[in-house]
Amino acid sequence: MIKKKICRLILVAVLILAQLPVSAVTANATQSAAAKYSRAYLLTGNKASDIATVALVQKEKKKADLGYTEAWCADFVCDCAYLAGASDVIPTNGSVSGLYQKLLAANGTQVFLPQQGDIVFYYCIVTNKWVHCGIMLNSLQSVEGNYSGKVSLVKGVYRDSHGHSLASGEVIRIFIRPAYNKSKTTPPKTISNNPAVVVPVVPDTTNNTDQKSDTDKKDDTDNKNTTTDNKSDDTKKTDTKSTDTSKKTTTKKLYKKYAGTYKVNTKESPLTMRAKPDKTSDILTSIPKGTKVKVTKATGKKKTDWAYVTYKSFKGYMSMEFLKKVK
Structure with missing residues (x-):
């Protein structure tokens, strides 16, 4: 059943893509807000x-x-590409369909099993319109600008203002992998106040509700009739190293004397919770600045120490460097 569904989606995507005129896109106005992005x-x-x-x-x-x-969903993708130093392989374009065409022209390739860094496009097969786009965080989750009016972590849920949705099959996702290996641009200077921020490699355990995206209410929907993949060997090597490091780190003893209520004390960004006490370990979730969490034990109170934290339905490790005890 699953294989049949995948085959059907692939066939629909291929049929749509085959009908898309490469030169039929007129670029919409593009806005950049990168100067206001957290660094x-x-x-x-x-x-x-x-x-x-x-x-x-x-x-x-x-x-x-x-x-x-x-x-601003396409603008969000472009600004993130600029800050990551990938604007040459993800050319700036404020139109969803325009960005799609620019990506292909810059040697991007369509894939059917998405991975981190792929660009996801949403296409409504009822209205024949591109309606939204975002950045894949891993094979299941994506980060999308202008989703419910903000930057959101999304897990395969989308519904436009007309009620067309992924769940109904009226909206499909098309994944394009930018030619990152050919990118020559460099990122602008950045600052960091949270070295614990690293990209998750496993999906969040929470589920999205079927929220309605604000993107298609205005400019994100184009009125044009247009429409691996496992980890690389290098990624596998990195994951192996991460696992080995995590195993060594977990030998550190945890002490209950550091238990209590703590507050996330980053300067600006959310703090990540990890599966193991190691900054290369898988991320379980991210917790906003100022949020109170319960620490049950910790390896110590130095910047290099880790706390075992309970937050909502999550249990994992967070850096003591960015936790401040409140009681």
């Missing part, structure tokens, strides 16, 4: 990872926070 991140030089990192750090920011005056 609280560390870049690795792996641009597929870096664009997702930049996007994740902007989570919860709204249109007014960033200064956009138009529907």
